[in-house]
Each structure stands twice: as structure tokens, then as C-alpha cells.
Amino acid sequence: RKEVEQDPGPFNVPEGATVAFNCTYSNSASQSFFWYRQDCRKEPKLLMSVYSSGNEDGRFTAQLNRASQYISLLIRDSKLSDSATYLCVVHNTDKLIFGTGTRLQVFP
């Protein structure tokens, strides 16, 4: 079983749609959690950290459920520029463990 599991997608959504990505992790001792965004042939870039209390950054909302070992990302009012791969990341003993990523394609 992979340490971090994500639905690879692709998710094809129209502009303005709301889309949700989910992720599960296997190590209950994991310390911190993130979503990174990766554009085609580019490096991953930190999108946001994820906290149990939930956190919001504009159109993006992230949530962590430690009991279920489940992480989510919600994108509201999707823009064409949101098209990318979204990587669920768990920080465990100072190394990052990545999911395979979920590809999002927003169309006009």
C-alpha cells in the first residue's frame, strides 16, 4: 500500500465549478501536511499547509482529519489557470512523501 494515495484523475471541469480532491495517508505518526501544485514540466510549488482546524486561502480550502487519516482540498470558482496537477504531501521525519498527484483540467 502506498504511504499517500490520491485519485489520479483527470478531473475535467468547466470554469466556475467547484472541485474537491481527496487523499489518504497510512502513517498515523505523520507530522504535517501540505498541498503542492505542479504545472506541466515544472517543479512542485507549495499551495498551502493543511491543519485539523481547516484553513482557507481565497478560493482554496484544505482540511485534515487525523482520525481518518484523510486530507482534502476544495477549489471554488475554478479558473483556467487552476489547471495543473495537485500533489498531496505528508511530512514525516523531515522528508516529504508525495502522492502521485491529481490532474485538474479546467475548460472554458
Next chain:
Amino acid sequence: DAGVTQSPTHLIKTRGQQVTLRCSPKSGHDTVSWYQQALGQGPQFIFQYYEEEERQRGNFPDRFSGHQFPNYSSELNVNALLLGDSALYLCASSPGTGGTQYFGPGTRLLVL
């Protein structure tokens, strides 16, 4: 403030050769981690350097080795290249071993 830089951007090698990739961390960062990203996969942790020492290592063979210099920059060396080593190699730097990691643009290695 320069971010993480890596060189070269692209590299083509043949099986059996050796390669050295370089990384300069973001200003103020003292820790460098290396990742391998195969096509269609998420990055996989190779190893991390702090205070010029390898602190921890992922599930990669001894053909993968590294070094960190006093100025915090780092090198990744891969010996006896295999076709399966073709990937994007990413360097990430952080302020300390547990700090948030920021990635460089990567080196795309193709082994023929």
C-alpha cells in the same frame, strides 16, 4: 532573493555513465533534500543533507550518492546509470531539517 537553483536543466547520458547534478539552496536555507520524479509519478525522496552530512535516505541504491558543501550547496551523483534512472531530479531547500521545503526547477535526465 534568489530561489533554489539547479544545474544543468537537461542532460542526456548513456547507460553505465556517471552524472553529477548541482543545487544551490534558497538564501537562508541550510538543508537540501533530493527527489526523483518519474513520468506520471509524484516525487520520491532520495536523501537529505544537513551540516554537510547525509541525515536520512530513501529507498535508493548506493549508486546514488551526494555531498553538501560548507556554503550549503549540494551535489547528487549517480553511478552506473540505468535506463530507469531517466527522470526529473528535484532539489528542495529548507531552513532546518523540518522546515518548509521549496523546490528548484529540476534537472531532466534522459538515459539512453
